[in-house]
Amino acid sequence: MWLPLIGILIGIILGMTLPINIPTAYSSYMSIAVLAALDSVFGGIRASLDRKFESDVFISGFFGNAILAAGLAYIGDRLDVPIYLCAIFVFGYRLFNNFAQIRRHFLGLLRKKSYVQEKPDK
Amino acid sequence: MKKFSDKIAIMLVCMILGLMLAAQFKNVQNVGGNVSLQRAQELTSQIQKLNQDIANQQNLIQELEDQLMEYEAAAQDAGKLNETMYRDLERARNLAGLTDLEGAGVVVTVNLVSYQEWGETGIIRNVYHEDLLMLVNELNAAGAEALAINDERIIASTEIRDAGDYIVINTNRYSAPFEIKALGNPDTLEASLMLLGGVADTLGEELEIKIRKENLIRIPKYSGSLQFDYAIPVQ
Numbered sequence: 001m002w003l004p005l006i007g008i009l010i011g012i013i014l015g016m017t018l019p020i021n022i023p024t025a026y027s028s029y030m031s032i033a034v035l036a037a038l039d040s041v042f043g044g045i046r047a048s049l050d051r052k053f054e055s056d057v058f059i060s061g062f063f064g065n066a067i068l069a070a071g072l073a074y075i076g077d078r079l080d081v082p083i084y085l086c087a088i089f090v091f092g093y094r095l096f097n098n099f100a101q102i103r104r105h106f107l108g109l110l111r112k113k114s115y116v117q118e119k120p121d122k
Numbered sequence: 123m124k125k126f127s128d129k130i131a132i133m134l135v136c137m138i139l140g141l142m143l144a145a146q147f148k149n150v151q152n153v154g155g156n157v158s159l160q161r162a163q164e165l166t167s168q169i170q171k172l173n174q175d176i177a178n179q180q181n182l183i184q185e186l187e188d189q190l191m192e193y194e195a196a197a198q199d200a201g202k203l204n205e206t207m208y209r210d211l212e213r214a215r216n217l218a219g220l221t222d223l224e225g226a227g228v229v230v231t232v233n234l235v236s237y238q239e240w241g242e243t244g245i246i247r248n249v250y251h252e253d254l255l256m257l258v259n260e261l262n263a264a265g266a267e268a269l270a271i272n273d274e275r276i277i278a279s280t281e282i283r284d285a286g287d288y289i290v291i292n293t294n295r296y297s298a299p300f301e302i303k304a305l306g307n308p309d310t311l312e313a314s315l316m317l318l319g320g321v322a323d324t325l326g327e328e329l330e331i332k333i334r335k336e337n338l339i340r341i342p343k344y345s346g347s348l349q350f351d352y353a354i355p356v357q
Contacts, residue, residue, distance in 0.1 A: 003129050003130075003132055003133040003136070004132050004133065004136040005136075006133065006136075007132065007133035007134065007135070007136030007137040007139075007140065008136045008137070008139060008140040008143075009140065010137050010140060011136065011137035011138060011139060011140020011141040011142075011143070011144065012140040012141075012143060012144045013140075013144075014137070014140070014141055014144070015140060015141040015142070015143065015144020015145050015147075015148070016144050016148070020141070020144075020145045020148075021145075021148070021149070022145055022146070022149050024149070027146070027149050027150070030142070030145070030146050030149065031146055033142065034139075034142050034143060034146050037138070037139045037142055038139065040135070041132075041135065041136060041139055044132060044135070048128075048132070053128060055127065055128045055131040055132075058131065058132070058135065059131055059135060062135050062138075062139075066142075
């Protein structure tokens with residue numbers, strides 16, 4: 001459960017300390033890729049809570065989505081079609097959806113616990 | 123239950139996500155986010171204009187250097203000829219608007235009239251380029267010897283034209299208020315504008331026109347460069 005959080009923390013610290021710089025021109029594509037990656041991670045967390053987690057699906061989704069989103073945004077920019085709007089919409093929507101399911105899962109757990117605690121009193 | 127390798131995979135992927143987040147964060151901090159398309163276009167046009175200015179200035183420098191060399195050569199030939207030439211040059215420069223001038227004249231300010239209605243502030247109308255052209259025309263007719271709008275010297279090739287919300291004068295953009303300075307006989311200049319049914323009268327209905335007589339006005343020189351690419355003097 002804590003591994004993803006630790007991973008993100010390590011990543012952020014690494015990113016802040018290592019001299020990684022994205023050229024300004026590609027900043028907008030990077031932002032789309034970050035959004036896609038965030039969506040994949042939330043999706044992975046949800047799947048693992050549902051006990052349906054498959055690491056190959058997760059990893060291919062993570063990289064595939066990020067690259068596809070950034071690539072489509074790039075092509076859209078070349079063709080003057082704002083495809084990045086579509087990517088933001090789709091991934092944003094899925095992000096919230098995934099989060100809602102995670103929330104439900106934990107709320108369900110809490111409810112079950114209080115139910116178990118109340119039972120012996122009766 | 124999850125396998126151990128799955129956990130490692132999640133952790134690695136999360137690490138990459140953190141890396142991306144940090145990199146993007148740093149990038150946004152550095153650049154200040156996305157530059158909007160409009161801003162980029164604005165900057166592009168500014169760069170183009172500045173590049174053009176630089177090219178013009180370089181041409182002017184070249185031209186002046188050539189002139190200087192010619193004059194130096196002439197000065198070696200005859201001191202007297204040189205002096206007349208210099209005086210002629212000064213005179214020509216004064217007439218062409220390439221020198222700062224000062225003297226008596228009038229200052230005309232053109233401003234918007236704002237009104238309040240139902241608590242909302244509005245303006246009756248904007249200043250159009252035709253208004254400025256009319257004023258300049260009238261001042262010229264009254265014998266103004268030098269004119270400047272917002273310190274842009276009006277010379278033979280000066281344009282006063284609409285560009286959306288701005289008025290372009292000598293390729294620079296201005297918006298209200300406008301200040302027109304004119305050198306000449308202050309009384310004549312003022313009278314020409316204040317005629318009944320004249321320019322100030324007409325424009326004064328919708329704009330705020332103020333005319334001020336002054337004993338000493340300073341008018342700056344034309345700051346661009348002047349050159350003919352096509353016109354050749356007839357011998």
